[in-house]
Amino acid sequence: MIFKKHRFSNLLNPISYIIDLAIINLFGSYILTSFQNPLLFHCVISLAWVTISIISKFYTIYRHTRVTYILKLLMTQFSLFFLILFSFVGFFKQFDISRILLLKYFLIVTLIIFCSKFINYALIKKFRQVVKGNLRNVIVIGKNKKTDQLISVFKERTDYGYHFLNQFDVKDPQFDLNKIFEFITYNNVSEIYCSVSELKNQQISSIISFADNNLKLLKFIPDNKNIFSKKLKFEYYDYIPVLSLRDISLHNxxxxxxxxxxxxxxxxxxxxxxxxxxxxxxxxxxxxxxxxxxxxxxxxxxxxxxxxxxxxxxxxxxxxxxxxxxxxxxxxxxxxxxxxxxxxxxxxxxxxxxxxxxxxxxxxxxxxxxxxxxxxxxxxxxxxxxxxxxxxxxxxxxxxxxxxxxxxxxxxxxxxxxxxxxxxxxxxxxxxxxxxxxxxxxxxxxxxxx
Structure with a gap:
């Protein structure tokens, strides 16, 4: 299926931007009709929305992002948007506009974008869960309580869109990194999850080198081992902490x-x-x-x-x-x-x-x-x-x-x-x-x- 073969995630954010900007501008034209300079209002309010969303990372949502985090993003976004919206009237001396209408506009836009955000979030999860679209093949290296919990998340939270393929036990006498690398290549694995507490430093270096040279995303289940001096990206999958080795700006x-x-x-x-x-x-x-x-x-x-x-x-x-x-x-x-x-x-x-x-x-x-x-x-x-x-x-x-x-x-x-x-x-x-x-x-x- 085309949905399983190609990722379309990178299209979601630009589309969301366009839809949200269309909402705030269309309802602005329909409700707020008393502005002396409507074009100025639309330009300022659009620029403000984009700027706030960049600062608050409003559109940076991952497949494992929790609902509470989305609520936090929405509250931050609309709190700042509210301040700029009402500041616009005083700064540009648009005193003909009714404050009641302005509040009505803000509440309607907030409600619609709130609903669209969660509907979109639910539909994407349902798409991954039912259609099995946009899946990412993953493996786990290591076997302990944390890795088992993470695998349970992969299997139970099908809405995350992760397809768990295999777990490799470091303590197994048959454990061989070269065979694991062959498995990753043959099965088109996208992401590798490692429990570093069970791996030797040389093995960690080999996995990092393989991931870098084969364009695989490498993530770690953290412990008290000091593995890198560079900054790592910290995320939660349900309640399981995960570290990402590299965060590529252009993947945003x-x-x-x-x-x-x-x-x-x-x-x-x-x-x-x-x-x-x-x-x-x-x-x-x-x-x-x-x-x-x-x-x-x-x-x-x-x-x-x-x-x-x-x-x-x-x-x-x-x-x-x-x-x-x-x-x-x-x-x-x-x-x-x-x-x-x-x-x-x-x-x-x-x-x-x-x-x-x-x-x-x-x-x-x-x-x-x-x-x-x-x-x-x-x-x-x-x-x-x-x-x-x-x-x-x-x-x-x-x-x-x-x-x-x-x-x-x-x-x-x-x-x-x-x-x-x-x-x-x-x-x-x-x-x-x-x-x-x-x-x-x-x-x-x-x-x-x-």
Missing amino acids: PFNAALKRAFDIIFSIVVILGILSWLTPIIALVIRLESKGPIFFRQLRNGIDNKEFYCYKFRSMGLDNGGDKFQTVKNDMRVTRVGKFIRRTSMDELPQFYNVFFGNMSVVGPRPHMLKLSLEYDTIVDKYMLRQLVKPGITGLAQVKGCRGEIETDSDIINRVKFDIFYVENWSLILDFKIIVQTVLKAIVGDEKAI
């Missing part, structure tokens, strides 16, 4: 929607404002120097290691082995026009079509061709963490000087370190900084561009 549906909206707007501006007139010029000079297609396409690895065609302006002659060998400095396959467009990064501009269609992002780890991805995965530990987000036209590694030919293992290792830092520390401000630095490098030229 709001952040993902924000980045996607930015990508669409930015790519449209570039496609209409630059590529619309620059493409015919570059096409002409490419064709004058060498026969063949204007664009070059190549299979590369994207988010979740999915393959996609990455587009560039052709910078080499035909039959150049571009799918087999990476470009090196002073590469004889690169044409004279190709050298110029590569030095100024203009050859990458067609990738804005990739961004528009959702294969890539403006900023992210640079995608590698399939052959190199397989090679680097064996060289660089945690290389696959790059695939947790969409690849980018430019990235943190590139603006930090890690671009061009990869001559030694240290070149790709340093590049991946920057990529992982970006994945774990994404922010829209960081994207802006990288874009500005990329534009500056394109203007002055980059010595490492080949």
Whole structure:
């Protein structure tokens, strides 16, 4: 079934935003008709709602979130919304509006969104429980009272949407991490839960390394063992405490929607404002120097290691082995026009079509061709963490000087370190900084561009 195969969770938050904004604006238009400037009211109230929801994390709800937590979110959201709503009248001197009508509007909107929130919450749980949709395969490593309680939660709370597959007893003489890793890969396990009290430090390190390199979500059932110095994310599944090793910002549906909206707007501006007139010029000079297609396409690895065609302006002659060998400095396959467009990064501009269609992002780890991805995965530990987000036209590694030919293992290792830092520390401000630095490098030229 399509529901079992594909996750749609990332669509829920943007849809919820749209529905809630529609509610507060439509009822505002219907009930509050005495505003001198209705457009100002709708703009302020919409901006206020979005800002409050970001601060309060109103739309950050997980499959294991409890009803009491949702009530807390609703109370926080509407308390702040109430203050801003009534402050609007005084701040913008909208004294013609009735306070009774304003209170009526607030109560109606509150009631409708309260109800829609819980109806949506109940329907999603029922969908997982009855239709068995959007399930995540999970395993548990360790056998003790806490792991048994967690497994009971997985089995009994089917509305959480977890499909428990197996439990591995560390004390079992047949216990073998390599066999467990094979089981995880073969059965498409999404999440691994470990009781660290039963595991040796070396085993924990092996599990972490496997999870990072295979894009599996790793979580721990906490005890008094000091396993990591970094900050861990603490959650409750029913009444069972669970620790998450890594919290990826772009896995937050709001952040993902924000980045996607930015990508669409930015790519449209570039496609209409630059590529619309620059493409015919570059096409002409490419064709004058060498026969063949204007664009070059190549299979590369994207988010979740999915393959996609990455587009560039052709910078080499035909039959150049571009799918087999990476470009090196002073590469004889690169044409004279190709050298110029590569030095100024203009050859990458067609990738804005990739961004528009959702294969890539403006900023992210640079995608590698399939052959190199397989090679680097064996060289660089945690290389696959790059695939947790969409690849980018430019990235943190590139603006930090890690671009061009990869001559030694240290070149790709340093590049991946920057990529992982970006994945774990994404922010829209960081994207802006990288874009500005990329534009500056394109203007002055980059010595490492080949």
